[in-house]
Amino acid sequence: MIVCEKCFCDTEIISVIRNKEDIGNCPMCKSKNVHIYDTDKYEDLSIMFDELISIYTPITQLLNSYPKSDTRLLKSELIKNWNIFNRKSEADVYNIITEICKEKYEYNAELFDQPIGIQELYEQDYLAKHSLLTTNSWEDFVDALKTKNRFHTHYINLELLERFCSYIRKPYKAGECFYRCRISTEEGIPMDKMGAPPIEYTTDGRANAKGIRCLYLGDSAETTIYETRAGAYDFVTVGKFKLKKDIIVVDLKRINQISPFIEELDCLEYAINKEHLNKINNEMGRIMRRSDSALDYIPTQYITDFVKSITHNEVAEYAGIEYKSVMHENGYNLAIFNPELFECIDTKIYKIDMIDYRKHVM
Ligand SMILES: [Zn+2]
Numbered sequence: 222m223i224v225c226e227k228c229f230c231d232t233e234i235i236s237v238i239r240n241k242e243d244i245g246n247c248p249m250c251k252s253k254n255v256h257i258y259d260t261d262k263y264e265d266l267s268i269m270f271d272e273l274i275s276i277y278t279p280i281t282q283l284l285n286s287y288p289k290s291d292t293r294l295l296k297s298e299l300i301k302n303w304n305i306f307n308r309k310s311e312a313d314v315y316n317i318i319t320e321i322c323k324e325k326y327e328y329n330a331e332l333f334d335q336p337i338g339i340q341e342l343y344e345q346d347y348l349a350k351h352s353l354l355t356t357n358s359w360e361d362f363v364d365a366l367k368t369k370n371r372f373h374t375h376y377i378n379l380e381l382l383e384r385f386c387s388y389i390r391k392p393y394k395a396g397e398c399f400y401r402c403r404i405s406t407e408e409g410i411p412m413d414k415m416g417a418p419p420i421e422y423t424t425d426g427r428a429n430a431k432g433i434r435c436l437y438l439g440d441s442a443e444t445t446i447y448e449t450r451a452g453a454y455d456f457v458t459v460g461k462f463k464l465k466k467d468i469i470v471v472d473l474k475r476i477n478q479i480s481p482f483i484e485e486l487d488c489l490e491y492a493i494n495k496e497h498l499n500k501i502n503n504e505m506g507r508i509m510r511r512s513d514s515a516l517d518y519i520p521t522q523y524i525t526d527f528v529k530s531i532t533h534n535e536v537a538e539y540a541g542i543e544y545k546s547v548m549h550e551n552g553y554n555l556a557i558f559n560p561e562l563f564e565c566i567d568t569k570i571y572k573i574d575m576i577d578y579r580k581h582v583m
Contacts, residue, residue: 222260222320227252231305233482237265249313260320269482270322273303276489278340279331287343292336302495304478342493351490352497353381359500363520371519381490382524383531385498388479388486391472391543397464399438399555399563402445405458409570415460417560425515427505428525428542428556436541436560438462444552446571453576462563468540471528474553476502505544529558 225247226238238258245257258266280292296315299305306314319326319333326333341347348356354377357365362376403410417423417436429435439445442459451457477498481488504520531538540562546552557563 222317223247223257224249224260224317225252225258226256228307228317229305230307231480231482233480234266234269234305237269249317250308266321267324270318271325273481273488274322274325274332276339276492277332277337280336280338281331283338283340287338287340292338295333295337298337303481339489339492341489348493351493353378353494354497359497366519366523367516379527381494382527385476385479385494386471386528386531386539388483389472389475390469392467392469393464395464395466399440399462400442400445400459401438401462402442402449402457402459404449404451405456405570407456407570409456409568410458412460412565412568415458415565415568425518425522427518427521430522431515434560436557436563438555438557438563439546440553442569444546444549444554447548447552448546448554450548451573453573455573457571457573459569459571460565461567463566464563466562468562469538470541470543470555471539472543473502473505474543474545506547508547525556
């Protein structure tokens with residue numbers, strides 16, 4: 222069977238296909254003049270998928286205590302839980318996967334044709350060692366931080382969190398620009414006042430506790446204007462900020478999209494943590510309301526402070542975190558730990574003409 226780079230969205234798989242340097246047309250997705258991969262000719266993808274699929278157990282071999290409601294077919298699991306295929310049809314995914322793993326299919330068809338589950342998801346001993354939240358749920362962790370022990374919780378495995386962060390590093394080069402918006406007057410705000418507030422004016426935010434300075438930036442002027450939630454007829458000043466030196470941030474937007482095929486990654490460990498990683502991602506992107514309390518920021522402040530504490534050769538490894546904008550689709554934000562890493566090089570004043578309120582009856 223011929224598949225192509227466009228049939229997949231996993232970066233590791235795309236790079237394997239590109240390295241083959243076979244160009245042609247793809248009968249599966251109909252892309253023309255693309256890098257193709259012949260499953261009869263090569264074995265690379267079989268080896269990669271065999272490892273991923275081997276974390277699953279067919280329903281007939283799962284322990285009786287395993288909840289049957291938590292099993293599903295491999296083709297649905299691959300689409301729902303893993304960001305590997307560009308094909309959304311279960312039939313396409315089934316056909317591709319049984320061709321790539323044809324040897325495995327010959328002696329273990331049950332894995333592909335019967336509901337499957339991950340036995341370790343329900344093994345307390347395994348979870349205690351390999352789950353980000355040991356045997357707790359995300360809700361237990363949040364509750365413990367808010368009401369039991371804020372700074373020294375044992376509900377999270379920080380060594381594991383550090384490892385997951387290392388898979389989502391994102392470098393930025395000196396000279397790259399980001400934006401920051403503040404509500405202002407018609408006269409605007411001078412450039413030297415556009416940065417992070419001084420310590421005495423800091424308030425609790427998604428990535429900083431009151432008293433800790435943090436520079437919040439957005440990928441575009443538009444994202445930052447949305448994030449500011451200015452009202453109609455308000456004036457806002459948008460500052461353009463230039464990065465002074467090369468940095469690395471943790472791209473939390475991708476925390477649940479790490480490729481399972483990264484060489485040093487343990488697929489099983491990653492799979493059992495997917496649910497927790499999704500929760501971290503959702504928490505970073507959660508919409509805050511005026512009525513929410515400062516306590517609601519504590520889980521993300523905890524994770525941010527931990528990222529800030531990671532060092533390599535006694536030097537801080539990460540300069541900030543990146544997360545999706547909840548106010549502006551496809552936009553993203555950066556929280557930079559040391560505000561001095563950026564300088565404001567330009568400002569523009571805007572007047573908000575209209576706000577498009579969308580609502581629904583509860
Ligand atoms: Zn294709």
